[in-house]
Amino acid sequence: MSSTTDEPKKLTKKDLSADHPTWCPGCGDFAVLAAFFKVLEKLQIPHEKICTIAGIGCSSRFPYFVNSHGVHFIHGRALPLASGVSLSRPDLHVFAFGGDGDGYSIGGNHLDHAARKNINLTYVVMDNFVYGLTKKQTSPTSPEGFKSKTDPTGAIDRPINPMKKLVYGGASFVGRTHAAQVKHMMEMFERAIKHPGFSVVEVQSECVVFYPGIFDNANPRKGGEFEIIEEKKWDDTEEDKARHDVTDENAAYELASLQYPGKFGVFYEADRPTKNQLEQQWIDASREKVGDKPSAEILADRFASMK
Amino acid sequence: MSVSATSDSPETSEGPSGSAEGVTELQNAIIRFAGNSQDGIQTIGAFLAKLAGRSAREVMTYMTIPSTISGGPSIFQVHLGSGEVLSAGDESDFLVAFYQHSYDNHIASLKDGGICIYDSDHVEEVKKGERGIVHVGIPITSTTVEAIGGSARDRGKNIFVLGLITQLFQLKKEKLVSLIEKQLGRKGESVLRNAMLAFDSGFAYPVGDIVGQQFDLKEGVEKAGDQVTTDGNTAITLGLIAGGVRYGAGYPITPWSTIMEQLRSELPKYGGLFVQAEDELGAVAMAIGFAYSGHVAITGSSGPGLSLKMEALGYATMAEIPLVVINVQRGGPSTGLPTSVEQSDLMQAIYGSHGDAPRIVIAPKNVEDCYYTAIEACEVAKEYSCPVIVLTDQALASRIEAFSEPDLSSVVDPELDQEIRGEEFKPYPLDGLTKHAPPGAPMAEGKYPVVTGLEHDEWGHPSGNPEMHQRMMARRRNKLKAMAETLSLPEIYGDESGDVLLVGWGSTWGPIRESVSRIQSRDISVGAIHLRHLNPLPNGLEKLFASYKHVVVVEMNDEGLYGSGQLATLLRSRYCDPKITSICKTDGLTYKVREIVEKIEAIVSPA
Ligand SMILES: Cc1ncc(C[n+]2csc(CCOP(=O)(O)OP(=O)(O)O)c2C)c(N)n1
Ligand code: SF4
Ligand SMILES: [Mg+2]
Numbered sequence: 067m068s069s070t071t072d073e074p075k076k077l078t079k080k081d082l083s084a085d086h087p088t089w090c091p092g093c094g095d096f097a098v099l100a101a102f103f104k105v106l107e108k109l110q111i112p113h114e115k116i117c118t119i120a121g122i123g124c125s126s127r128f129p130y131f132v133n134s135h136g137v138h139f140i141h142g143r144a145l146p147l148a149s150g151v152s153l154s155r156p157d158l159h160v161f162a163f164g165g166d167g168d169g170y171s172i173g174g175n176h177l178d179h180a181a182r183k184n185i186n187l188t189y190v191v192m193d194n195f196v197y198g199l200t201k202k203q204t205s206p207t208s209p210e211g212f213k214s215k216t217d218p219t220g221a222i223d224r225p226i227n228p229m230k231k232l233v234y235g236g237a238s239f240v241g242r243t244h245a246a247q248v249k250h251m252m253e254m255f256e257r258a259i260k261h262p263g264f265s266v267v268e269v270q271s272e273c274v275v276f277y278p279g280i281f282d283n284a285n286p287r288k289g290g291e292f293e294i295i296e297e298k299k300w301d302d303t304e305e306d307k308a309r310h311d312v313t314d315e316n317a318a319y320e321l322a323s324l325q326y327p328g329k330f331g332v333f334y335e336a337d338r339p340t341k342n343q344l345e346q347q348w349i350d351a352s353r354e355k356v357g358d359k360p361s362a363e364i365l366a367d368r369f370a371s372m373k
Numbered sequence: 374m375s376v377s378a379t380s381d382s383p384e385t386s387e388g389p390s391g392s393a394e395g396v397t398e399l400q401n402a403i404i405r406f407a408g409n410s411q412d413g414i415q416t417i418g419a420f421l422a423k424l425a426g427r428s429a430r431e432v433m434t435y436m437t438i439p440s441t442i443s444g445g446p447s448i449f450q451v452h453l454g455s456g457e458v459l460s461a462g463d464e465s466d467f468l469v470a471f472y473q474h475s476y477d478n479h480i481a482s483l484k485d486g487g488i489c490i491y492d493s494d495h496v497e498e499v500k501k502g503e504r505g506i507v508h509v510g511i512p513i514t515s516t517t518v519e520a521i522g523g524s525a526r527d528r529g530k531n532i533f534v535l536g537l538i539t540q541l542f543q544l545k546k547e548k549l550v551s552l553i554e555k556q557l558g559r560k561g562e563s564v565l566r567n568a569m570l571a572f573d574s575g576f577a578y579p580v581g582d583i584v585g586q587q588f589d590l591k592e593g594v595e596k597a598g599d600q601v602t603t604d605g606n607t608a609i610t611l612g613l614i615a616g617g618v619r620y621g622a623g624y625p626i627t628p629w630s631t632i633m634e635q636l637r638s639e640l641p642k643y644g645g646l647f648v649q650a651e652d653e654l655g656a657v658a659m660a661i662g663f664a665y666s667g668h669v670a671i672t673g674s675s676g677p678g679l680s681l682k683m684e685a686l687g688y689a690t691m692a693e694i695p696l697v698v699i700n701v702q703r704g705g706p707s708t709g710l711p712t713s714v715e716q717s718d719l720m721q722a723i724y725g726s727h728g729d730a731p732r733i734v735i736a737p738k739n740v741e742d743c744y745y746t747a748i749e750a751c752e753v754a755k756e757y758s759c760p761v762i763v764l765t766d767q768a769l770a771s772r773i774e775a776f777s778e779p780d781l782s783s784v785v786d787p788e789l790d791q792e793i794r795g796e797e798f799k800p801y802p803l804d805g806l807t808k809h810a811p812p813g814a815p816m817a818e819g820k821y822p823v824v825t826g827l828e829h830d831e832w833g834h835p836s837g838n839p840e841m842h843q844r845m846m847a848r849r850r851n852k853l854k855a856m857a858e859t860l861s862l863p864e865i866y867g868d869e870s871g872d873v874l875l876v877g878w879g880s881t882w883g884p885i886r887e888s889v890s891r892i893q894s895r896d897i898s899v900g901a902i903h904l905r906h907l908n909p910l911p912n913g914l915e916k917l918f919a920s921y922k923h924v925v926v927v928e929m930n931d932e933g934l935y936g937s938g939q940l941a942t943l944l945r946s947r948y949c950d951p952k953i954t955s956i957c958k959t960d961g962l963t964y965k966v967r968e969i970v971e972k973i974e975a976i977v978s979p980a
Binding site for chain 1 (some may be wrong): 423426427429598599600601602606607611614615622641642644645650651652654655656658659660661662663665666668670684685692746778779781782784785786810811812813814815816819820821822823824825826827833834859864873875
């Protein structure tokens with residue numbers, strides 16, 4: 067090991083890069099990775115304390131491309147695993163990544179429960195409205211009429227509305243961004259990471275192979291419009307009345323109900339105790355009750371009660 | 374034992390000895406209480422079991438509760454003895470029947486010449502004079518109401534009966550009263566006062582005069598160390614804690630739930646945490662998250678829940694994550710018989726995941742062993758970095774036994790490994806065991822590992838290389854073979870060669886052991902072994918098998934399409950020995966000694 071008296075080295079993109087991503091050239095997920103690196107460079111979290119976790123999908127390959135402690139788990143279950151890491155290791159910064167199928171379909175129930183428990187971690191969903199890895203089946207966010215291999219004449223099931231699902235589920239930070247807007251993405255990531263609790267950023271990240279062009283209408287370079295939510299400044303001005311109050315759940319639903327492509331930014335942010343805090347309070351109270359004894363003594367007391 | 378002088382059942386070895394002044398000495402007594410679940414008959418059983426544990430007596434209980442909560446018939450059977458008590462007993466010596474249905478359903482379980490005490494307020498028709506059974510009608514309900522006063526209604530009958538039993542068997546009243554005070558005192562003064570009124574009234578009831586005799590249950594030889602009395606699920610819970618478990622996650626299901634409920638309240642005292650997850654898929658994922666983070670972690674369930682955990686358990690084998698999984702078996706398939714016992718999850722435990730996913734499977738043989746098996750599970754999970762499934766069952770879960778208080782001197786507070794890893798660090802070395810670097814551990818070379826379910830090379834990089842897949846597959850299999858080398862052969866109980874070797878696993882240990890001497894008394898030479906390690910099995914079993922004409926596995930599962938129970942199927946496939954057969958049953962009840970004896974007789978000397 068090298069000398070420990072050195073100033074801790076600054077964490078750079080180079081330190082954080084691992085295997086070259088195996089994504090198709092042009093895949094939206096590259097930009098998500100790049101934005102993530104930039105935010106980590108800015109925040110300077112100790113290298114060994116970063117933990118990236120994902121399920122299965124193109125987007126879920128993320129942990130291989132970040133040089134940090136990581137887990138590539140099974141399809142749909144990244145959030146409960148990440149919850150275990152977060153709840154038992156308050157020293158770590160826990161990040162979960164995944165796609166729309168992984169997060170909103172097979173893992174949809176876990177998402178609701180991680181959200182309602184307000185587990186302290188940051189979850190990034192790379193939503194491409196399609197199953198990428200398995201090569202173009204309908205996803206839970208595929209719009210009606212989308213022609214996929216499982217809906218050759220066009221999808222007929224109503225897509226879920228991720229923002230509504232997240233707000234309803236109880237996520238305490240809900241942001242929406244676009245992979246072609248790196249600056250905005252970085253801002254969302256940074257705010258999500260700094261938010262104490264379950265923070266989610268939904269990124270519209272294009273699958274250039276199986277659903278090309280789907281997000282162009284929110285991309286000014288492709289002739290679309292990227293409309294950013296104006297948040298309240300609480301400055302008592304007339305304009306402020308029209309601005310979005312991020313703590314207002316109903317207002318968040320209204321934003322989520324806008325005609326596609328809708329608006330981007332923070333839909334909802336609430337200050338709510340995390341499960342991490344609440345459990346820790348219980349642990350502290352329990353420890354105090356047993357007089358902070360070592361394990362063997364607590365067990366001995368328990369056995370004594372069974373005599 | 375047999376109580377009445379008129380009956381001499383061949384099943385009983387120890388008869389009443391000397392009855393000076395109407396006191397009969399007993400080596401052991403099996404008492405069955407039959408009522409409804411709200412009558413608190415479990416409470417009577419639990420008090421008697423605790424008392425036995427405190428008086429150097431052996432004890433084993435057997436309990437059935439209906440899966441529907443409100444009311445419903447319920448029984449509790451206590452086997453108290455001064456010798457070795459191995460099973461809850463086939464037939465009872467005493468029956469306490471609270472209702473007509475209790476009487477009708479359980480009178481057959483009473484031995485010839487046994488004593489039936491019934492509540493004459495509820496039981497109207499009894500078959501007096503049959504099989505030499507002594508019938509004693511006592512107005513249990515009205516006497517209790519009288520003792521406590523009308524307000525308590527039906528409550529307190531159980532404590533009244535406890536007083537009755539204390540008198541009849543000349544049990545240590547002071548010890549019992551102090552147990553009642555300790556237990557019920559917590560529920561408030563008036564609850565305790567009523568309980569004591571009921572108890573004293575039962576104790577004062579001249580039951581001995583009515584029965585015509587009293588009984589003196591002999592105390593056994595004082596055992597070294599203190600005795601503790603508890604059920605299997607509690608023993609598992611405490612074993613997990615002693616083994617270093619501080620984190621876990623689960624989802625409620627009978628009969629597993631009481632383990633998770635206890636861990637939920639216990640672990641915070643040790644600075645840990647148990648989480649109720651949204652389902653079993655989430656629970657196992659969260660437990661893997663805890664384990665990955667560097668903790669000894671557990672999840673658990675019963676049959677249906679174990680099935681849901683299978684994909685993630687395969688991941689834990691692939692990624693080489695240590696994880697302890699408790700499966701409290703119940704009757705299956707599907708929702709099956711939720712409150713009955715079965716040993717039908719063995720194949721699922723060993724083979725239940727897709728792909729070749731080796732993992733360790735261990736089964737405790739009795740309540741005491743639940744504690745030590747849980748500790749061992751934690752140790753081998755860490756040692757071999759893989760999932761370890763503990764197969765316990767519904768019968769062990771709830772039954773109460775007394776055993777020597779464990780030595781806690783080796784219990785330590787677990788420490789998180791955050792050692793820096795040097796350049797030689799490989800998460801999956803082909804020539805050694807995995808020692809994961811939990812997150813938070815710095816990497817000297819600055820290269821961080823990704824734990825993965827894709828096939829991978831020694832550094833954890835995904836690899837589709839055919840040769841690498843075979844080598845890694847061998848690595849995951851060979852570590853279990855290495856574990857097998859460390860397992861000693863099970864001891865033989867009974868004859869070391871001869872007609873039959875009985876092979877058991879799990880909770881059938883007691884009845885199998887008890888059946889050995891009974892089979893021997895029928896001129897059949899018989900030995901018994903018990904397998905605690907089911908995957909891997911200990912090596913060298915064939916040498917034991919060679920000394921017997923028949924090798925018969927006694928298990929509580931179906932004989933399947935090809936006529937062998939699940940363990941028998943495994944042993945037959947490993948040893949290719951047609952003399953390995955099995956005795957199977959799926960009636961949801963524990964083995965009666967008689968059932969084993971009769972089936973073995975039929976195998977050895979077919980009619
Ligand atoms: C239990 C299970 N079911 C199905 C699959 C196959 N599968 C892998 S990824 C995937 C869908 C991925 O879609 P999404 O999460 O949107 O990720 P994307 O590839 O689009 O980034 C499916 C169905 C699997 N790996 N495991
Ligand atoms: S298939 Fe689509 S989502 Fe997957 S890597 Fe290629 S472009 Fe990206
Ligand atoms: Mg997708």
